[in-house]
Amino acid sequence: MSLLQAQFSADLPCELQSWRQMAEYSPEMRQFACILHLYHAKAYDYLRKIFPLPHPYSLTNWLSNNEAAAGFSNNIFLHLQAKVERGEQAYCYCALMVQDVSLQKQQEWDPQMQRLTGFVDLGAGVLDADEAPLASEAIILMAVGISSPWTAPLGYFFVNSTTGHLLAQLLHQAISKLNNIGITVLAVTSGATARGAETARALGIRIDPERIQCTFQHPPGSAHRITYFFDVCHALQLIRNALQCFQKIEWLSDSVRWQHVVELVALREQRVLQPCSPKSGGPGSKESYHLKVNLATPLFSEGVADALEHLQKLGLASFQNCSGTVKFVRLMSRLCDVFHGRGSYRRGLKGPFLAGNYTKISHLFNEAKNFFVTLTDSMGRYIIKSKRKLGFLSFLLNAESLKWLYTNYMCPEGVPPSLHLLTYAFSLDPLELFLRALQQTCSSSGSPTCAAFQAAYHKLLASCNLAPSSPHSSDSGIMSSVDIFQSRRRDLTLGRIRAQYNPARGRTVTGQYPCCAGFLLYGSALGNALTDLSLHAQCVTCTAGFVAEQLASDLQCETCLASLFESDESKLRCREMLTAERALQTVTGSSNLVCNSHSTDPSLLLATSQALHAPEAF
Incomplete structure (x- = not known):
């Protein structure tokens, strides 16, 4: 006292x-x-x-401001309330995410407010005392639509130290404020960090592989429950670190080896010998092909799994007994697809979480759980109980949360059959997109000051309309959500792994079979079109030749065949062109080509024919 x-x-x-x-x-x-x-x-x-x-939940009014000052933004909540009152169902449910941003500890004079800024501010006013600490972090909260891609920055808070308990209290306040305007929060997402784990425990989440508690009550003691998610990108980084740390992970009769990945990234551009086919040479002749590795490929992807399988078929000693690594990479790739569903136009595991694909996804989650709980290091100790367990536990918690949402919000009667979950809303990608826009507005590569952060936030808040946006949309140079997805996973690419080891180049690789899957392609210009953007001009030329050859093999019309390889623009006539639709059908396997004199732009085949006559076409 x-x-x-x-x-x-x-x-x-x-x-x-x-x-x-x-x-x-x-x-x-x-x-x-x-x-x-x-x-x-x-x-x-x-x-x-x-x-x-x-009462604690009545403090939300004191933590709110009408302007873009620290605290909850009243204007955003008023806009959300208006949409709910108009009956827009997409705004009735949302996910809530929280992230902290580093700030420069610097006090500045505000000429408009006639006071010093840069101190701790939780929305109830800046601390005004000699002992007031300078703010070192900004905590940002955002609401995201789970069935429609809308985002709403709810507010920010200047603090000098972030704890899991503080984040939990701010999340409770945000949930109460959203509930008051008719929006139900179904999930909360934080980073898969020590602070995120502390926040989960403060909310009542239990992260134990033998007994996972994936929901917490709000208000405490009530019947309403909210699920908890860890950011998938953070979890993948932790799993990558665990694999690199242990080097070898045992799983039943198989083993996952980090060395397989190291050897893969070493294949920057190697050669492999293959016996030529009877059409191209004698039975005993040899032909050389390039192994091209795209260093932008994510580590946990189907392309890496396919590449390892084909390298094993080549008979290379470094990739023998890599079946366990292939299974692990492929499993992680499928889990990433599930937790990054972006739109209803996608299908399979990459599509939205629907009642129709729940059985398939549930089987995948059970397979992942059985896999993770049995992983051991070289000493026989369980990985799930080691110091490198958080990444694996994050996926187990996310799986339980997703299954709980399906059971409680998609199965009960009365739920609209069109309700689906965009699982990317349970990652931090939407908030990271906002933070990148904030950084660009600040025009600073480092940490901004409180004044710069506040000015940038005010500018972005003024342009926020809460309208659903396309994942591929990008305004004013701001990255799209797909760009953010790729950018956040740069640390998980083969190129970043290769940069760590800097393997020697020029090693010779021999084998009996050509490698032609994923990003390991023939050493041709067409292969380079898919692997090396610096060869763009040559790639376009060769790709045009490839397409034209495929068309010519199925064409029945002599006039169309002649027009396809005609290089003189003056001789081209519209009625001699093929429709683009029919051309695509030919490349994909359809052989019923017809002529059309109205819908095709002559420049389409003109570009193809000109490319064919270039010296480097073949």
Whole structure:
């Protein structure tokens, strides 16, 4: 109590009777109540027994501002409330995500407000005292649509130290404020970090492989439950680190070896010998092909799994007994597809989470659980109980949360059959997209100051319309969500792994079979078109020749065949062109070509024919 009196000696009454006689709380007392509750909820509950402090969930009004100041943005909540009241079903359910951003600890003078800035501000006002600490982090909260790709930045808070308990309290306040305007929060997402795990535990989440508790109650003691997710990109990085740390992970009769990945990235551009076919040479002749490795390929992808399989078929000693690594990479790739569903136009595991594909996804989750709980290191110790367990536990928790959402929000009667979940809303990608836009607005490569952050946030908030956006859309140079997905996973590519080891080049690789799957392609110009963007001009030429050859093999019309290889533009006539649709059908296997004199642009085949006559076409 003496500390409180020293900090708020002129504002906080010392006697209980004085508290009860006050008509309203002063700004200083509001600030005291908010800070005490967010940092020490138990102390706040204790003082409520002595002083007439408000209920914790009524503090959301004190943590809100009409302008783009620290705290919850009232304007955003008013816009969301208007959409709910108009009956827009896409805004009735959402996911909530939280992330912290580093700031420069620097105080600045605000000429408009006539005060110093850069101090801790939780929305109830900037601390005004000599002992007030400078803010070192900004906590940002965002709501994201789970069936429609809309995003809403709910607010930010300047703090000098972020704890899991503080994040949990802010999440509770945001959930209460969203519930008050008619929006139901179904999930919360944080980073797969120590702070994220601390936040999960503070909310009541249990991350134990033998007994996972994937939901928490809000308000505490109520029947309403909310699921918890860890960011998939963070979890993948942890799993990559675990594999690199252990080097070898045992799984039943197979083993996952990091060395297989190292050997794969070493194949920057190698040669392999293959016996030529009877058409191209004698039975004993040899032909040389290039092994091209695209270093932009994600580590956990089907392309890497296919490449390892084909390298094993080549008979290379370095890739023998890599079946366990292939299974592991392919399993992780399929899990990533599930947790990154972006739109209803996609199919399979990459599509939205629907009632129709639940059985297939559930089987995948069961397979992953059986796989993760049996992984051991070279000493026989379970990985799921080691210091490198958080990445695996994150996927197990996410799987349980997704299954819980299906059971409770997609199976019950009365749920619209069109309801589906865009699982990318359970990652931090939408919030990372907003943070990248914020950084570009700040025009700073490093951490911004509080004043720069606030000015950039105000500018972005003014242009926020809460309308659903396409994952591929990009305005004013801002990255799209697909770009963010690729950018956040740069640390998980083969190129980043190769940069760690810097293997020697020029090693000779021999084998009996050509490698032609994934990003391991023939050493031809057409192969380079898919692997090396620096050879763009040559790639376009060779690709045009390849397409033209495929067309010519199925063409029945002599006029069309002649026009296809005609290089003189003056001789081309519209009625001699093929429709693009029929041309595509030919390349994909259809042989019923017909002529059409109305719908094809002559420049399409002109470009093809000109490319064919270039010296490097074949």
